Amino acid sequence: MSPSSGCELCADESLTTRYAQEPEYWIADCLVCRVPMVVWRRHDPSPPTPVRERLVQAITPVAEDFYRGAAWYYDDHMRKIPDHYHAHARRG
Ligand SMILES: [Zn+2]
Numbered sequence: 408m409s410p411s412s413g414c415e416l417c418a419d420e421s422l423t424t425r426y427a428q429e430p431e432y433w434i435a436d437c438l439v440c441r442v443p444m445v446v447w448r449r450h451d452p453s454p455p456t457p458v459r460e461r462l463v464q465a466i467t468p469v470a471e472d473f474y475r476g477a478a479w480y481y482d483d484h485m486r487k488i489p490d491h492y493h494a495h496a497r498r499g
């Protein structure tokens with residue numbers, strides 16, 4: 408799928424802390440939630456399982472550092488932007 412105009416995740420205009428910048432994804436603090444968020448670089452809500460596994464792996468060290476060892480969970484229930492895959496690392 409091609410980038411969707413008007414999608415803020417495709418626009419990738421995050422001004423917050425940037426943790427990773429990869430061809431497949433980026434990780435930054437979510438502007439709204441102020442917690443780390445991984446965003447797939449495709450405007451598509453359903454990554455194949457191997458892609459999803461890589462995104463989980465990528466955000467894990469970021470989240471462990473962010474929460475300093477406290478419990479957190481991978482939240483890929485997409486409420487605000489349901490058509491572009493992203494996941495928050497939320498406090499558990
Ligand atoms: Zn958020």
Ligand SMILES: [Zn+2]
Nearest residue numbers: 414417450491
């Ligand atoms: Zn998008």
